[in-house]
Every structure is written in C-alpha cells, then in structure tokens.
Amino acid sequence: MSSRLEPATRHYDEKLQHILKTSAKIFAEKGFHRTSVRDISRATKMSLAGLYYYFTTKEELLYLIQERCFLTLLQRWEQASGAEMDVRARIGLFAANHLSFFWHNTHEMKVMAHEDESLNGEFADKILVLKRRYVKVLMDLVEEWQQQEGGKGVDLRVATFSLFGMMNWTYTWYQAKRDLPLPQLIEQMLRIFFFGVLKAGQIDERWFISKPSREKDTFSLWQNIP
Amino acid sequence: MSSRLEPATRHYDEKLQHILKTSAKIFAEKGFHRTSVRDISRATKMSLAGLYYYFTTKEELLYLIQERCFLTLLQRWEQASGAEMDVRARIGLFAANHLSFFWHNTHEMKVMAHEDESLNGEFADKILVLKRRYVKVLMDLVEEWQQQEGGKGVDLRVATFSLFGMMNWTYTWYQAKRDLPLPQLIEQMLRIFFFGVLKAGQIDERWFISKPSREKDTFSLWQNIP
Numbered sequence: 223m224s225s226r227l228e229p230a231t232r233h234y235d236e237k238l239q240h241i242l243k244t245s246a247k248i249f250a251e252k253g254f255h256r257t258s259v260r261d262i263s264r265a266t267k268m269s270l271a272g273l274y275y276y277f278t279t280k281e282e283l284l285y286l287i288q289e290r291c292f293l294t295l296l297q298r299w300e301q302a303s304g305a306e307m308d309v310r311a312r313i314g315l316f317a318a319n320h321l322s323f324f325w326h327n328t329h330e331m332k333v334m335a336h337e338d339e340s341l342n343g344e345f346a347d348k349i350l351v352l353k354r355r356y357v358k359v360l361m362d363l364v365e366e367w368q369q370q371e372g373g374k375g376v377d378l379r380v381a382t383f384s385l386f387g388m389m390n391w392t393y394t395w396y397q398a399k400r401d402l403p404l405p406q407l408i409e410q411m412l413r414i415f416f417f418g419v420l421k422a423g424q425i426d427e428r429w430f431i432s433k434p435s436r437e438k439d440t441f442s443l444w445q446n447i448p
Numbered sequence: 449m450s451s452r453l454e455p456a457t458r459h460y461d462e463k464l465q466h467i468l469k470t471s472a473k474i475f476a477e478k479g480f481h482r483t484s485v486r487d488i489s490r491a492t493k494m495s496l497a498g499l500y501y502y503f504t505t506k507e508e509l510l511y512l513i514q515e516r517c518f519l520t521l522l523q524r525w526e527q528a529s530g531a532e533m534d535v536r537a538r539i540g541l542f543a544a545n546h547l548s549f550f551w552h553n554t555h556e557m558k559v560m561a562h563e564d565e566s567l568n569g570e571f572a573d574k575i576l577v578l579k580r581r582y583v584k585v586l587m588d589l590v591e592e593w594q595q596q597e598g599g600k601g602v603d604l605r606v607a608t609f610s611l612f613g614m615m616n617w618t619y620t621w622y623q624a625k626r627d628l629p630l631p632q633l634i635e636q637m638l639r640i641f642f643f644g645v646l647k648a649g650q651i652d653e654r655w656f657i658s659k660p661s662r663e664k665d666t667f668s669l670w671q672n673i674p
Contacts (some may be wrong), residue, residue, distance in 0.1 A: 288672055377627075395609045
C-alpha cells in the first residue's frame with residue numbers, strides 16, 4: 223500500500239504485474255487447470271527459472287492474482303470513499319468502483335468467478351479473509367442505509383449479494399456494441415437496486431450524481447487500471 | 449415433450465438421465481476439461497462401449513446436459529404459466545421456476561455457469577438458440593409489465609439480466625444453515641427486483657402470492673427434479 227517504492231522493489235512489482243496480467247488472460251481463456259507454467263513462460267517471454275523467482279507454484283500464481291484484485295478493489299474504494307458522503311452515494315461509489323474495475327480487467331473477473339474453488343489450504347483461507355472484508359464493506363453500507371431510511375424487511379445478505387450478482391453476471395451477457403456504456407449501466411443497476419424495476423425510471427437523474435469527496439475522485443474512478 | 453414413452457424409449461431415457469446426472473456432478477467437481485470419459489465410466493458403472501451408445505464425444509455429453517436443462521426449464525415454465533395470470537405473477541412464477549430448478553440441480557447450474565464456453569460449432573449454436581429462447585421469455589414478461597405499469601426509463605436488457613444475475617449468483621454465496629429457505633429467498637429477490645431495497649420490505653406479503661392457474665401448479669413447482 224506504500225506509494226513510494228524503492229527502484230528495485232518497483233522493478234520487481236512491474237515484472238510481477240506483467241506476469242499476473244498475462245497469466246490472468248491465459249487462465250481466463252484456457253482455464254486454470256489446463257494452463258501450464260510453460261504456457262505462461264511462452265506468453266510472458268520469460269524463462270521458467272525467471273518465473274519461479276516470482277512464485278513457486280501455479281497455485282501461488284492464482285493466489286497472487288486474486289489477492290491483487292481484492293487489494294486493489296479495497297484500496298480504490300478507500301481512496302474514493304469519504305466518510306462525509308451520505309451512505310446512498312457511498313453505495314453508488316462502491317458499485318461504480320466494483321464494476322469499473324472489472325470492466326477494465328475482464329480476464330481477472332472471469333478468473334475470480336471461475337477459479338474460486340481452485341485454491342486450497344492457506345491460499346484459499348487468505349483469499350476468503352480478503353473476500354469477506356470486501357463483501358462486508360457493501361453489507362455495512364446497505365445496513366447503514368436500511369437503518370437510516372427505515373427500509374426493513376429485506377434480508378441483508380440477500381440484498382447485498384443481489385447487487386453483487388447483478389454486477390458480476392454482466393460478463394456473461396454484456397455486448398459493447400449493443401448495450402449501454404459503463405456509466406449508464408451502473409446508474410441503471412443502482413436504480414433497480416434502490417427503487418426496483420417499476421419506479422427505477424421515474425427517479426430524477428440528479429439523484430444518482432454523488433458529491434465527490436475529493437476533487438479527483440470522479441476522474442480516478444473511471445481510469446483504466448493497467 | 450411426449451408424456452407417454454414406449455417402454456424401450458423410456459429405458460433409454462432413464463439410462464441417459466442417469467449418465468447426464470452423474471456426468472454433471474463430475475463436471476461440476478472436476479471441471480469439464482479435466483474429466484475423462486473413463487471417469488464417467490467409473491462413476492456410472494457402465495462400460496465405455498455402453499456409454500458410447502448414448503453419446504459419441506465428451507462435448508456431446510456436455511451439450512446433452514445443457515440441452516436437457518434448457519428444455520426442462522422451458523417445459524416446466526410452459527406447464528406452470530397460464531396466460532390468464534397477470535404479468536407480475538408470471539414474472540414471479542418464472543423466477544420461482546428458475547431458482548427452484550437450479551436449487552435441486554446445483555451441479556447442472558455450476559456446469560451451465562462454468563462451461564458456457566466449452567462447446568463449439570453446432571453444439572454451441574444449438575444451445576445458444578435455446579438460451580435465447582429462454583431469456584426471451586423473461587424479457588418479454590418484463591417488457592409487458594413495463595408497458596402495463598408505465599415503468600419507463602429502465603433498459604430492458606439490464607432489467608432482465610439483473611434478475612438472472614441475482615438468481616444465478618446464488619450458488620456462490622448461499623449457505624443452507626445460515627440463509628433463508630428457498631420460497632422466502634425467491635420472495636426477497638422479487639421484492640428487490642420490483643420495488644428496490646428501500647421499499648421492498650414494506651410491500652404486503654399477499655402481493656407475492658400468485659393465483660395459480662391450475663390446481664397442482666404451486667406444488668409441482670417445488671417438486672424435486674430427479
């Protein structure tokens with residue numbers, strides 16, 4: 223999480239990022255189990271010995287990809303969200319952060335969705351901790367909002383995972399040429415989540431424009447993640 | 449679709465069902481690509497020659513599983529839904545049919561979600577036709593309902609796939625010991641879909657009890673699919 227890395231560390235990190243990004247693409251296309259470290263060596267143009275400097279097993283590589291995703295999502299969320307924003311706006315920001323991250327990292331999204339059970343032991347445990355921490359952010363927000371608005375009678379887990387489900391299912395149906403661009407897609411999903419299909423279209427557009435807590439938020443949120 | 453099969457056909461069908469069900473379980477656990485026909489032979493206690501009487505390649509087997517799922521979903525839907533029901537109740541029935549089918553066929557659900565891209569050529573084309581037919585049922589219902597209620601401003605594809613996403617994501621988070629039983633889960637998701645998180649809990653319970661179009665509907669819908 224430190225923003226100033228030493229030159230050597232930065233080089234290590236850039237190399238590792240390159241490996242993780244390339245591996246995520248191959249895992250997404252071929253599946254984790256059908257991919258060999260040799261495939262990764264070919265695609266990254268690195269020797270096996272060079273690769274094993276960064277990870278010791280293919281499982282560790284999958285772990286590093288998933289860890290990086292959750293840490294990035296959490297870090298982006300912490301940077302974007304401000305406590306002074308109202309809870310509704312924070313839910314909107316969370317959704318925008320989540321969907322835009324996976325928008326620009328489709329391979330990682332597929333790996334996260336499909337290879338959820340390919341990790342075992344300590345790797346699986348560590349990812350579970352991160353995943354729970356991430357889910358809890360949204361769940362706490364939904365709970366806070368329900369309490370504030372008196373929105374009782376909806377199960378917190380069903381509500382939280384319904385929003386995740388709406389967003390995470392996107393990769394199975396979305397067609398860039400046919401469907402709405404990302405900002406409108408996020409707005410539509412928030413409308414449905416907050417107001418339901420029937421009322422969703424009647425809510426004033428201004429409702430969905432959140433007050434940015436810091437100047438650069440609106441921009442940084444839509445930035446392409448390398 | 450015929451309800452009275454000749455004895456020989458029925459035997460064929462029962463054997464095939466046994467193979468499909470067993471294979472779906474192995475595909476769900478090991479993944480399609482890591483499963484061999486030999487694995488299926490072991491699990492079904494059938495010889496390779498016996499198996500190849502029912503399918504010619506592993507791809508065909510995956511195709512048959514997916515085809516059976518979509519045909520069963522469509523058939524159950526056609527049996528349960530009555531044109532005399534109002535559109536809101538028909539959306540509810542569609543959701544109940546979808547979720548309860550996968551509830552009792554978790555392996556098939558996982559195979560459908562994970563091995564979506566494992567089919568190629570003619571098999572993939574045929575499944576795509578069925579999938580589009582199935583999706584169109586819900587999309588037409590949502591459209592009809594929007595027109596009836598004047599619910600404008602929500603993109604039809606986003607609305608339709610949001611409901612699919614909410615339901616299909618269930619397999620990643622649902623814990624039987626912790627979460628609501630199936631009928632309540634369906635009701636909660638419909639509440640969120642129709643009214644949004646805020647209002648969802650305030651709607652009278654009777655709103656969600658649909659008039660069954662035929663006597664046995666309510667029961668048959670919850671029946672376990674073999």
